[in-house]
Amino acid sequence: MIFRQLFDPTSSTYTYLLGDGGEAVLIDPVYEQVPRDLALLQELGLKLLATLDTHVHADHVTGAWRLHQRCGSAIALSEVAGAAGVDRPLRHGDQIRFGGRALHVRATPGHTSGCLTYVLDDQSMAFTGDSLLIRGCGRTDFQQGSPQQLFASVHDQILSLPPECLLYPAHDYRGITVTSVAEERRYNPRLGGDVDVGDFTGHMNNLNLPHPKLIAVAVPANLRCGKPEGDAPTDTPSWAPLTLRFSGVWEIEPMGLLEQLKQVQIVDVREAPEFIDRLGHIQGATLVPLSQLTERMGEFDKEQAIVAVCRSGVRSAQASVLLTKAGFSKVANLAGGMLRWKIEGYPVESDPA
Numbered sequence: 498m499i500f501r502q503l504f505d506p507t508s509s510t511y512t513y514l515l516g517d518g519g520e521a522v523l524i525d526p527v528y529e530q531v532p533r534d535l536a537l538l539q540e541l542g543l544k545l546l547a548t549l550d551t552h553v554h555a556d557h558v559t560g561a562w563r564l565h566q567r568c569g570s571a572i573a574l575s576e577v578a579g580a581a582g583v584d585r586p587l588r589h590g591d592q593i594r595f596g597g598r599a600l601h602v603r604a605t606p607g608h609t610s611g612c613l614t615y616v617l618d619d620q621s622m623a624f625t626g627d628s629l630l631i632r633g634c635g636r637t638d639f640q641q642g643s644p645q646q647l648f649a650s651v652h653d654q655i656l657s658l659p660p661e662c663l664l665y666p667a668h669d670y671r672g673i674t675v676t677s678v679a680e681e682r683r684y685n686p687r688l689g690g691d692v693d694v695g696d697f698t699g700h701m702n703n704l705n706l707p708h709p710k711l712i713a714v715a716v717p718a719n720l721r722c723g724k725p726e727g728d729a730p731t732d733t734p735s736w737a738p739l740t741l742r743f744s745g746v747w748e749i750e751p752m753g754l755l756e757q758l759k760q761v762q763i764v765d766v767r768e769a770p771e772f773i774d775r776l777g778h779i780q781g782a783t784l785v786p787l788s789q790l791t792e793r794m795g796e797f798d799k800e801q802a803i804v805a806v807c808r809s810g811v812r813s814a815q816a817s818v819l820l821t822k823a824g825f826s827k828v829a830n831l832a833g834g835m836l837r838w839k840i841e842g843y844p845v846e847s848d849p850a
Contacts, residue, residue, distance in 0.1 A: 498516065498517045499516035500513070500516075502674060503537075505530050509670050510527050510556070510668055511667060511674075512524065512526050512530065513665060514538075514541075515598070515600070515617075517595055517598045518597055519544060519596065520543065520544050520595040520596045521538060521545050522545070522547050522548070523548045523549070523560075523564065524551065524624050525549075525550055525551055525624075526560030527559070527560050528558040528563060528741075529740050531560040531564055531567070531741075532741075534560065534564065535564070538568075545570040547571040547584075548560065548564050548570055548571075549574075549593060549615060550574045550719070551614070551624065551628075552609045552611055552612040552613065552626050552627060553574070553640065554716075555640065555709045556711055556712070558711075558714070560723060562722045572585070573586075574586065574611070574722065575604070575613050576611075577604075578610075578611035579611075580719065580721065581720065581721050582722040582724055583722060588604070589602060589603060590602065593615070599617075600618070601616045602614075603615075603616055603654040603655075604654070605625070605651065606647070607628060607637055607642060607643050607649070607650045607651070608628050608636065608640075609627075609642055610640065610643075612628045612650070614626065614628055614654060614655055616662075620659055622664070622665060623655065623664055624665050629655050629656075629664060629685075630666045631664075631673045631675075631676045632676070632681070632684060632685055632686060634685075634688060637701045638701075639712075640716070644694075644698040644700075644702060648688065648694045652688070655678070659678060660679035662678045663675050664678060664681065687700060718743060725745060737749055737757050737761075737829065738750070747830065749804060749831060750832050751843055752841075754779075754804055754838075757802070757804075758780070758781065760802065761802040761804050762783070762802070762804070763781055763782040763783065764785050764816065765806045766785060766805060766812050766813055766816045767784070772784045774847075776808065776836065777847040778806075778847070779835075779843075779845065783797075787815065790819055791823075794820070799824055800826075801827070802827035802829070803820060805817045805820065805828070805830050806831045810833050810834040813831060814830045
């Protein structure tokens with residue numbers, strides 16, 4: 498069996514690829530990482546049968562819809578979640594087959610009402626989503642969460658697996674990649690050892706955590722299985738390695754832009770004083786404040802690729818949208834703006850010339 502653990506640094510999300518007999522499934526794919534996942538599937542010679550989300554995520558948008566559009570993979574998610582666009586609503590006891598292997602579905606509500614854990618057929622590994630994290634667990638204070646439910650789910654459906662069963666969570670914020678049933682039974686401070694449901698409930702009810710930053714975008718999007726509202730780009734540009742954000746904006750990483758400097762036009766949409774401040778500007782960039790962009794688009798060649806730049810990437814994302822609507826066909830936003838460019842040590846100019 499082929500197994501790969503993939504990582505999205507923006508949301509600290511793990512995506513898991515399992516393949517056998519030329520067929521594969523992806524657990525918890527991330528919208529922006531779909532090009533990476535497709536490339537890996539192609540290199541490994543695997544046909545994607547289905548995407549399996551462990552729950553309706555609040556911190557990133559699923560790649561399920563994009564992958565369905567590109568390769569016809571079925572979208573699988575808990576029936577309880579009630580999401581639109583699901584091809585295979587899953588219940589406790591269902592099986593997902595790929596090649597000669599199978600994942601068994603276990604309902605593990607508590608973090609959300611629709612959480613699932615996927616257990617490999619020989620119980621050598623399980624994919625726990627946010628129900629059980631490494632030395633922790635998901636919060637229980639929104640999306641119909643319940644500490645009592647989560648305590649029962651983890652003990653009845655996850656920690657009841659063989660001690661040597663490896664557990665793979667949907668996230669880790671410290672870079673730890675895997676744990677085991679034996680480890681979590683012994684060392685998980687919330688759910689292991691002698692902790693009872695009263696201890697756990699008291700702890701979870703007093704976390705007082707802020708809501709995830711992307712919850713207002715991610716949850717509605719994930720209830721559509723990651724399908725954007727309105728028209729969404731489908732073809733990946735070939736002029737540079739780009740990443741499609743859920744907003745519909747293509748982004749280029751600083752290293753990618755450095756490699757393309759002589760082939761692209763750069764429009765810096767900050768204000769004039771910012772162009773020569775401590776962050777400086779990229780060599781060859783043309784200063785066009787965002788407020789002037791619409792009236793000055795004639796200064797740029799519509800046939801040549803153009804990259805929009807600002808301090809952090811927010812204003813330039815808006816500029817990218819405006820340029821695309823104006824008929825520029827090769828447009829990208831510099832990911833992280835001049836802040837990222839400067840932090841990563843790429844050359845800048847600070848004089849107004």
